Amino acid sequence: MSIIKDFLLQLTLMVIPIFVYFTFITEKVKSDNNKKVLMTFLWGISIILCISFPLSFGQDARLDLRFIPLLFGTLYLGFGPGVFLSVLVILYRLYSGINMGVYTTVLVLLLSLPVILFFQKTFVSSNKDKRIKIAVGLALYYCLVGLTSFGILNGFSLDIVKVQLIHLIFVVAVTWFFTMLMETIREIHQLRTELLNSEKLKVVSELSSVFAHEIRNPMQVTRGFLQLLDDPELPKSKKEYIKISIEELDRANEIIDDFLTFGKPTVNNNIKVNAGYQMERVINIIQGYSQNHHVKIQTKIEDDCWIDANPQKLNQSLINIMKNAVESMPNGGTVWVTCTATTDGNIEIMIKDQGIGMTKKQQDRLGSPFYSLKENGTGLGMMVSFQIIRSFKGTIKVNSEKGRGTEFIILLPQIFQTK
């Protein structure tokens, strides 16, 4: 019974460093050097405990699995840790008294460490199967060297050979099992890392679609005005069209800047903005688009609606919402836009359409990336708009009824203009 206990304890001493490594060290410790130091330390403890609590059977036959932490430490961590762990084995054996066992230990280590180090480089660059073969081969070699050295130093006897053979079987089998275990867990971790990387790539491609989407708005508007400028019977003055076109191109430019700095932490470049004035600009910009869709825009905009915001971003989000409102009415209709100060210190922007509306389920999905019911939709406009409004510490509420229309209510903290 006690033999099984001892054996299980030895096994546990291998398992603990492996699980500590995969649970606490591999992802949480960033520097490779620190990882090495921690793992050398763990394998070191494991060696000391292995030697301290050997598997005893027969009269004074004692076996331990110290070779396995030493082998793993050397194969996975390299030259320095390998030498350190070997010295540790010798010192610890010396500490527990000088006898024949110490000589055997030193001799076996002197004969096996160079061989392990020789195979270390090949091991690191090999695949799972080859690694298992190398580790098992080295374990076999170590045990044979141990058997021979022990025999030479202590003389051969049937009992000794028997004990050494049992040792060999143990060490080789356990080495095989733990190398398998290590490699399988490593494979799983690698897969996970690859998955994370592909997730990052997805975000990048997602961002580039947002980019294209956002840049297209000002381009379409500018194109519309340029077309209008070609018209000999201009409804408005040339100057105004050119002014708006230039403003739109500037906007595109700023969006590009925004996206280039997207990865970096955003500096809060908010300023005092008159939300009403921005609303009027946005309506001006979207006018051509809504007329094409036979949509009228009715406004009620109060003066003095000051908020803390970035005007380009605010416009970007308002355009997205108004564009959706226009697009929700394929047969034309009216969009109501209001901007008022509420009594509780907020600015309320309301955009209401008489369009197709949304079911409860559709409303829940609103704002998630790529959610679009339109043939050429990107499903990104709402996501961006929600993000922008939230970044101004605002909230968006959506009331919608299928077939009747949708109402967006944006609340933003009002700031009071001191003159």
Ligand code: ADP
């Ligand atoms: P896109 O406009 O490219 O489809 P959005 O993120 O702007 O992407 O909108 C996502 C979806 O939300 C739209 O496809 C539409 O189905 C729905 N939606 C947004 N606004 C409205 C609205 N005012 N009325 C009805 N449906 C809307």
Ligand code: MG
């Ligand atoms: Mg949209």
